[in-house]
Amino acid sequence: MRTKATLKHISQSLNLSISTVSRALKNHPDISDQTKQKVMELASLMEYEPNTHAINLRTNKSKTFGVIVPVISNYFYHSFIAALEEDARRLGYALIILQSSDDPQIELENLRICRMNRVAGVFVSITANTKDIKPFLKLDEVDIPVIFFDKVPDFEACNKICLADTEAATMAALTIIRKQKKKVLAIFxxxxxxxxxxxxQAFLSVIESQSSSMEVISEHADNADDAFMLTLKYGAKTGFIDTIFSMSDEILTGVMRAIQKLKKNVPNEIGIISICNNNFIPRMYDPEISFVETSGADLGKLAIKRMMDHMSGKTFVQELTLPSRLVEGGSL
Amino acid sequence: MRTKATLKHISQSLNLSISTVSRALKNHPDISDQTKQKVMELASLMEYEPNTHAINLRTNKSKTFGVIVPVISNYFYHSFIAALEEDARRLGYALIILQSSDDPQIELENLRICRMNRVAGVFVSITANTKDIKPFLKLDEVDIPVIFFDKVPDFEACNKICLADTEAATMAALTIIRKQKKKVLAIFxxxxxxxxxxxxQAFLSVIESQSSSMEVISEHADNADDAFMLTLKYGAKTGFIDTIFSMSDEILTGVMRAIQKLKKNVPNEIGIISICNNNFIPRMYDPEISFVETSGADLGKLAIKRMMDHMSGKTFVQELTLPSRLVEGGSL
DNA sequence: GATGTTTGCGAAATTGTTTGCAAAAGGATA
DNA sequence: TATCCTTTTGCAAACAATTTCGCAAACATC
Structure with a gap:
């Protein structure tokens, strides 16, 4: 194994001091042009690359962001991460990805990894069971900004980037009202x-206040299979419901599998509307599913923008919300 | 901002040398039990955490793997990454994720990031246009092992972890033959x-050698929409084809959207079989789609195992292949 | 000729951890 | 008391890059 070139190697070869070489490579005005040229030539010949670890140690910072999510394999998070990565690389940062597997213990361990790596900042979507957010606030104390996104803590004064949950559900409800539907199965x-x-809460309150004639059956599904069963149960009787509202991509997949099993015609026999992360799932069916978009990718871009703002001194805490939009597909 | 505790701080507080503190914390036999206890107590009180950058500089290694993929937002890669992350964390490694966006230039830049961070190893799935793999081999020279996965270079002597492409296609073909289908649309x-x-190549050669009566129409689709159009084109005529074979998840989504549009009954009017990454997409339809599984998650586990083997001295180069298996869903 | 300014560069400190070697301290034995 | 261990601890270098301080010498100004 050939060892990598260092400033020292270059300086010795040229009979210069390390500092001179360092400054020459940075185009510092203190150094004469001839010296600069000599140094640069040799550096590229020796394939010199600055040692990140040394820089990190010296500056006590690293050009790296930590990202902690419950799971990577989820259409929302991976599009968030992908968008984040693109912007981060453009800005010269790399991403360390950590999964908490929805376990607060692992989440804590991941925070420790971020601290030890002195990351420049952390993006975190907390687990369903995270009660104590003090460990997160502690990062702020050692100058590591924390941006919560998607699943954010309830009360505390911290930086949050959220989807417009209320707005999205409201939009969906209004769309259903506009189409004059009468009996809706809403799966959360x-x-x-x-x-x-x-x-x-948003969905039901809109329906209640804006429509007197509509009936809503409201149910909960923990996964696609639950949604499948619920759809079968209510959808089996002809004409019992005329619309299904699904709260997420995952629920939508269960609903649509049941719709196919029941051989229901969409949108004539039954209308479908969902809240989705992007057009990926909605476009897998015919007709394409109408949905309210709450984009993971857009949230990623918003998150990194907030991070950069924060790091450049705009340190005030705030909660940002990503607007949603309706994408009509023909299923309602 | 409170500064983080260091060995120096602890040593000064206790009137010991830095080295004594260092060794005490590692439970080194040289250090007396009383000293060890004193040190450990203070360390936990001061919330001491070793500085990764200093360790990295000292050892010229980091407990980090680099992962370079064309895109993260892809059902294959994100399940690969998720599996990799789980195992890596268990082994004390973090993951730096880098997207090449299928651009060889960005890929090169990402390689540079891996080098500069002196990662412990790199997992890479190359872009469609990567011609020159010398830069990858160069990493090996500076003692950074490189494991290629999924999209691997053709010829060179390097570590590769692949899906059993030939086997999977063969399995699918044999299944179609077993079901005595006669006219197949195969979309690659x-x-x-x-x-x-x-x-x-594998699919066609199996059909040719094992079945005389079967006719195959072979087409290519660059994306789901292409597959949608192809399926519409050939599926519109009743009885023209009796089976569709899809090479990937993405193609399958296009095929199924068309099937719904044509209101074809699966499997009676038309049979469907696909090669898929996991059961996610196949389970979105009813009946569930029969598929040959080429699991991204399993490939991730295999990849990290190979990496650890390689790092512990089993340095010989080899190509590993992940076996595939048929999952019957009721669509054929 | 004395003083100030600029140019070009080097020495040394800094960052936190590890480690080989030296050495001190203490006890036991001759 | 001298010698020899053993146990315990400290010193100093090394890792690579950056940065502060400041030295000289050249040059300009009065």
């Missing part, structure tokens, strides 16, 4: 999750 | 990609 996610609560 | 991916070539 796990009853404990705050995102389910928010969306349910 | 982009014509230039080696994975398409391999699967096509």
């Amino acid at each position: 996610g796990n009853e404990e999750m705050s995102i389910s609560k928010k969306r349910k | 991916g982009n014509e230039e990609m080696s994975i398409s070539k391999k699967r096509k």
